[in-house]
Amino acid sequence: MKHRRVVIVGLVGFIAIAALGAALFRSILFPPGDSRSGTMQDMPGMDRPRDESGSPKASEAMPDMEGMQQQAENAKATESGMVVVPQERLQTIGVRYEPVTVRPLEKVVRTVGRVTPDERRLAKVTIKFHGWIERLFVSATGDHVKKGQELFTIYSPDLVATQEEYLLALQGRRQLGESEFPEVARSSHELLKATRHRLHLWDITDDHIRDLERTKQVTKTLPIHSPITGTVIRKEVLQGTHVEPGEELYTIADLSHIWVLADIYEYELPFVKVGQQAAVTLSYDPGTVFTGRVGFIYPTLDPKTRTAKVRFELDNPDDKLKPDMYANVELRVDVGARLAIPQEAIIESGHKQIVFLHHGGGRLEPRLIKTGVRTGEWTEVLEGLKEGDHIVTSANFLIDSESRLKSAVDSMGGMGMK
Template identity: 80%
Template structure:
């Protein structure tokens, strides 16, 4: 394997390595194998058992170094010690990072390759705090890429992280997607649309709501060109709509572009403050 981005299969040779310890272990294994043959005929059971234990211990060392059974059988058959031993990929995937260089000295614990299986990937999305009660593991979502909005992929919500970001007041959720064609790449941006059945609720356009601190106001049509400011309480926001929890009834007529009615911040402030003295407007 020569470069980052190469595809590898499970069991494929990544590189070969020379290690005096590996050479010594092969020699010990051959000696233990020969000893088992000789001592296996011993009339003393403990001698034969000790020989088998030494052989098993040496074989376990091979396994810790990820030496395959095929190479162990080849060593037993030929009796020849290999000066270099191949290291194989543990999975089928893509080389994400390659640090191995020909002739380089390596130490135990040093990372030489990073291999990832990109056939199934995760997408991390942010969910607002007020939306969490509508989100459950197992829900499906429509996923589109920022450069290809016409292609819609399907993701499944696999995990909701247990903490909120204190700055954004959002929670991370993890969606799982089939990516066998490797359309999706690590660190891409995507749009995630999660459809939730909210039932029948009273909603108004978000453009109709004037925000002033913790207060939310709409203007009602009273006829004759007269408008009445009304404090309301909103709930879930979805797309261009806001749920109304209190302050309005179905059928009441409101101005749907209220933000254009106030020509300055000072006028808006005076309207909101004047409502503080009205009954029920505290």
């Protein structure tokens, strides 16, 4: 019991000493009569500037009204759907602004085409009777020929027999053409006419027929001539071979004017019109530019590639463009003056296009827009903006990410997760 009493007396004494020390410490910090002794603002290290009478200055005593006003505006902007980002943050992420303006737009359509001969300047050499090639004057693919130049000579028994019939018909007309019997004279004339017509059907020229009439000599072989001036791009004949009617012997193409067949995507077809000029270049020689024009837009679409054939026609000096070459085609289309913004200013969100309007003070408004023609760097705006609006043209994704993060945090706070 004695030991327990000693412990209680010691504890009471300790509490009394602690209370006395606390009172002494408070009297030192806050002298009696000082009205500020119960405020946090007047603790050491937190004194406010005072005037001569000892009262706080008005500028320090009143709250920061500008800051409060800015906070109110920011809160109002946030409630209206705007994104508020501090100016220092905007400068850090490199945000740039640009006014919306009306500017001339030029649509550039680029594609790759294949060089092919002009079908209107293509000729095939065939014969209409059977025979044997006696002599071959143009014997290699790639040879250049002129119109009327001899290609080969051919022997045909049918041709020899027809020549003989023609000479007999010619002799009969001379003998019987003045007959006193009209039927006989008419028959001799009709026989000569029919034989001449058969030679014409076999593509025997009038020059050969006149030579036959003049010399009265049947020729064993008949020369076949080139129908056009051009280049032999296919040859299927050899000297001494037998050929049948309709067999293709030569294909000759005039390559001074050629076609380039290119595929154009269906969404670019509205910009392509017949008669438009196009620049054609080769990948290994981009410095040489050939100027052509749109000659024809084919009426069908490839269901797999969703492209349509477009024919570009152009001159081919020195035959530099060869059939089956690949060529780059560039078509520039002036679409006129349109309300346009930079392509980088648009945030694609599914089927929606969004831009950020700058209202000053770090306030940014996301705005849905409807776009039209896209011309590389620029995009036409159909709805959602007007000329003079200031929009963000860089760091849009950073702003969008920050706004989405802020929205997520706010929604968490609304669920009691502040």
